[in-house]
Structure formats: C-alpha cells, structure tokens
Amino acid sequence: xxxxxxxxxxxxxxxxxxxxxxxxxxxxxxxxxxxxxxxxxxxxxxxxxxxxxxxxxxxxxxxxxxxxxxxxxxxxxxxxxxxxxxxxxxxxxxxxxxxxxxxxxxxxxxxxxxxxxxxxxxxxxxxxxxxxxxxxxxxxxxxxxxxxxxxxxxxxxxxxxxxxxxxxxxxxxxxxxxxxxxxxxxxxxxxxxxxxxxxxxxxxxxxxxxxxxxxxxxxxxxxxxxxxxxxxxxxxxxxxxxxxxxxxxxxxxxxxxxxxxxxxxxxxxxxxxxxxxxxxxxxxxxxxxxxxxxxxxxxxxxxxxxxxxxxxxxxxxxxxxxxxxxxxxxxxxxxxxxxxxxxxxxxxxxxxxxxxxxxxxxxxxxxxxxxxxxxxxxxxxxxxxxxxxxxxxxxxxxxxxxxxxxxxxxxxxxxxxxxxxxxxxxxxxxxxxxxxxxxxxxxxxxxxxxxxxxxxxxxxxxxxxxxxxxxxxx
Numbered sequence: 001x002x003x004x005x006x007x008x009x010x011x012x013x014x015x016x017x018x019x020x021x022x023x024x025x026x027x028x029x030x031x032x033x034x035x036x037x038x039x040x041x042x043x044x045x046x047x048x049x050x051x052x053x054x055x056x057x058x059x060x061x062x063x064x065x066x067x068x069x070x071x072x073x074x075x076x077x078x079x080x081x082x083x084x085x086x087x088x089x090x091x092x093x094x095x096x097x098x099x100x101x102x103x104x105x106x107x108x109x110x111x112x113x114x115x116x117x118x119x120x121x122x123x124x125x126x127x128x129x130x131x132x133x134x135x136x137x138x139x140x141x142x143x144x145x146x147x148x149x150x151x152x153x154x155x156x157x158x159x160x161x162x163x164x165x166x167x168x169x170x171x172x173x174x175x176x177x178x179x180x181x182x183x184x185x186x187x188x189x190x191x192x193x194x195x196x197x198x199x200x201x202x203x204x205x206x207x208x209x210x211x212x213x214x215x216x217x218x219x220x221x222x223x224x225x226x227x228x229x230x231x232x233x234x235x236x237x238x239x240x241x242x243x244x245x246x247x248x249x250x251x252x253x254x255x256x257x258x259x260x261x262x263x264x265x266x267x268x269x270x271x272x273x274x275x276x277x278x279x280x281x282x283x284x285x286x287x288x289x290x291x292x293x294x295x296x297x298x299x300x301x302x303x304x305x306x307x308x309x310x311x312x313x314x315x316x317x318x319x320x321x322x323x324x325x326x327x328x329x330x331x332x333x334x335x336x337x338x339x340x341x342x343x344x345x346x347x348x349x350x351x352x353x354x355x356x357x358x359x360x361x362x363x364x365x366x367x368x369x370x371x372x373x374x375x376x377x378x379x380x381x382x383x384x385x386x387x388x389x390x391x392x393x394x395x396x397x398x399x400x401x402x403x404x405x406x407x408x409x410x411x412x413x414x415x416x417x418x419x420x421x422x423x424x425x426x427x428x429x430x431x432x433x434x435x436x437x438x439x440x441x442x443x444x445x446x447x448x449x450x451x452x453x454x455x456x457x458x459x460x461x462x463x464x465x466x467x468x469x470x471x472x473x474x
Contacts, residue, residue: 061164067153080156083176084129085110094111096109112130112131123161125159125172127159129155130155190275190279191280193209194208209280216269220272220404222400222431223397252360259369261369263428277307278305280307282309284310286342291342306362307364344377347378351383393427401428413442416449420452430451
C-alpha cells in the first residue's frame with residue numbers, strides 16, 4: 001500500500017510539473033509572438049483586454065486616484081500621499097524622505113511602485129503608488145493637466161474586496177482625508193505672513209511667509225494666571241465647536257481685542273496663541289491698502305486655521321480719517337477724481353458680514369494702545385468677541401519673569417519688589433529689561449528695586465493737583 005501511494009504521488013508530481021512547464025512554454029511563446037508580430041501600439045490594448053477578462057473572475061476592485069483632477073490638484077491624492085507616509089507594511093522596502101530648509105520635521109512619502117497594506121475596520125486595503133512615463137505631446141488640453149509636456153503621470157491604485165466599495169466611499173476615504181489634514185497641521189512649521197504688494201495681482205502670491213521662531217508660550221508670558229486660564233479655555237472651546245457654529249448659522253471665527261499700554265505683551269500673547277494652536281499668522285497693515293477690493297483679495301488669500309492680526313488699529317483709523325465712507329479728492333492729469341480708501345464698512349463686512357464666511361477656523365486679533373479711540377462699531381460682540389486688557393506688570397507677572405530670566409522662584413527681595421510693582425505702573429517689558437542687565441540674581445533684583453523707586457519718584461513729580469478751578473500741573 002505504501003509503495004502504491006508513493007508511486008501515485010510521484011505520478012501526480014510529474015503531471016503537475018509537466019503542466020507548469022507547458023503553461024510556461026505557452027506563455028513564452030505568446031510573449032514572443034506579441035513582441036515580434038504585434039505592433040507596439042496594440043500592446044496596451046491587448047494587456048487591457050486580458051486584464052478585463054481576468055477581472056471578471058476576481059472579487060477585487062481597484063480604484064485609480066490621479067494626481068490631478070483637470071486643472072486642479074486632486075485632494076484625495078494629496079491626502080493619500082500624507083496618510084501613507086506613516087504607514088509601513090511588511091511589503092514596504094523603500095520610502096522617500098526629505099526636509100525642506102528651515103522646516104522642523106521630515107517629510108516621509110512612498111517610493112514609486114511600492115505597495116502598502118492598510119487595515120481599516122478589519123478590512124484589508126492595498127495601495128500602490130505608480131508613475132507612468134509619458135512622451136511629450138504636441139497639444140495642450142486646458143481641462144487636463146496630464147495633457148501637458150509632463151514627463152510622467154502619477155497616481156495611486158487602491159485595491160480591495162468588491163463588497164467594501166460603500167465602506168471605502170462613505171467611511172475609509174473620508175477618514176484618510178481627515179487624518180491627513182491632522183497630520184499636515186501637526187507637522188507644519190508655523191509661519192508669519194506679510195503682504196507682498198508686488199504680487200497683489202495673483203491670489204497665491206499676495207502673502208510672503210517666513211518661519212515664526214517666536215518662543216512665547218502661555219507658560220512664559222507675564223500675565224495673571226486666571227486671565228491665562230480664561231484665554232486658554234476660550235481657544236480650546238473655539239477649535240472644538242465647528243458643528244456648533246454651523247448649527248447656529250455663524251462663521252467659524254473668533255475676534256479678540258488686545259488693549260493696554262505699549263510693552264504689556266500684546267505681541268507675545270499673539271505669538272503664544274499661534275504656538276498653542278499651531279496656527280499661521282497673517283500680519284495685515286491696513287494703511288498700505290488703497291481700496292476695499294484689495295482688502296477682500298488679501299483676506300480671501302489667507303488660509304484656514306490662521307490668525308489675522310491688525311496691530312495698532314487706533315493708529316490705522318487715524319491715518320485713514322476714521323475709516324469713514326469718505327472720499328479724498330486728488331488731482332490727476334488736471335482732473336479731480338475721488339481716491340478710494342479702505343472703509344470702516346469694508347472692514348466690518350469681513351469681520352461680521354458676508355465675507356466673514358470665506359474660510360473656517362479663523363481668529364482675528366486687533367491691538368490698540370487706546371481703546372477709547374476706537375469706533376464703537378468695532379467693539380460690539382460678534383466682531384470683537386473677547387476684550388483682553390493687557391495691564392501693567394503685577395506681582396504674579398514679576399514672579400514668572402524672575403523664574404524665566406533668573407531661574408529663581410523665591411528670594412528675600414521679592415516682598416520689597418512686589419510692594420513697589422503694585423504702585424510703580426511698569427510694563428512686563430521694562431521689568432524684563434532690568435532683569436537682563438546683571439548676571440547675578442541679587443544684583444539683578446537690586447537693580448530692579450532701584451528702577452522701581454525711580455519710576456515711582458517720576459510718577460509723583462507728575463501728579464496733578466485739583467482745585468476748584470480745574471486741573472493744574474505741579
């Protein structure tokens with residue numbers, strides 16, 4: 001029985017090997033015939049026909065995700081490239097890595113023709129990034145980026161079981177889009193954008209970015225702890241309320257007004273907010289704009305998840321003649337013509353009107369040294385939602401500065417300094433400057449005490465005396 005079984009197995013093995021050899025020989029013959037007797041132009045059509053024939057017997061479905069959708073980038077392609085950069089599978093042998101100059105993170109993406117396997121909701125999805133070389137074409141279709149003289153066409157192939165088609169369209173791809181957006185936001189380098197007036201004609205060139213290396217955080221800014229807690233809670237609530245804003249029919253934006261004397265930390269607070277939220281900053285100088293149209297173009301060109309800053313809004317209003325809807329008559333070629341100006345109504349329309357809905361998750365910050373000079377129309381809720389008074393340095397603020405600049409949390413001179421700070425009206429910037437002057441802790445604190453005494457003396461000399469006839473200077 002054992003001898004008969006062995007002979008049967010040997011016969012079966014010979015049959016299998018013979019069949020495999022015949023199939024291989026047939027395949028080689030077909031390949032030779034195709035290569036020698038069928039024109040190259042028909043190779044692709046023949047391959048397409050064979051693939052189509054075999055696909056009828058397959059339970060797999062493949063989606064092709066091109067890099068471009070006509071004239072614009074394909075968002076699904078971009079999201080897949082970001083998402084798959086962090087996905088490694090046993091089949092992955094090569095990855096592309098890069099680091100742009102002055103950026104803080106590495107960019108990791110798939111290499112061409114590599115395969116990545118992803119598991120989602122217990123289902124398997126296979127991704128391949130493909131690049132097809134193309135010959136230069138002698139025509140240009142303005143509706144198709146792939147008709148240009150590009151040397152290659154890039155696309156992803158996503159393969160999965162046919163039963164998961166609805167899962168891919170309704171859940172998997174939206175999940176990838178959201179994850180890619182989060183990864184891009186977390187890995188980006190914060191930038192501050194200034195207006196490039198030479199590029200005003202093109203939306204993509206209107207803002208010129210540079211990296212924001214400001215080290216300010218909520219842990220380092222000299223501010224009362226309860227005020228910092230209020231700002232942090234407000235920011236956290238704002239970024240989580242996308243659906244709420246849509247539900248109530250409001251644009252997803254938040255307005256802050258920072259007011260107080262110069263040197264009280266308004267710019268540092270803006271930098272701390274940007275660092276905390278990982279938002280870019282757009283620094284807008286209204287006085288350089290000539291008309292509302294330029295203002296609208298600049299605002300439309302800002303990105304989501306950003307902070308728009310208009311500093312010293314009171315000075316801007318003075319220079320623009322209160323931003324009222326008034327025209328300035330100028331002489332041009334012998335004729336009097338009205339010169340358009342940025343108007344208060346144009347600014348308010350962006351803050352609170354139809355243009356306020358052009359973008360999501362925006363923060364608008366106005367700063368001023370003189371809140372009393374502002375037009376009341378700028379101050380009402382819905383335009384400037386949160387008013388933050390940037391006051392003179394307090395004992396709490398001094399302790400934080402001493403910790404940051406001197407590395408001490410307590411000292412025998414602290415009590416004297418705290419008493420003097422309460423009446424001296426000094427800014428955090430002035431205190432910080434004094435703490436920088438000496439290397440030794442005690443020398444630095446003693447120098448601050450002398451500075452505070454001088455400030456108080458100067459203040460007393462400027463005190464006015466009030467009598468029955470009014471106010472007289474001493």
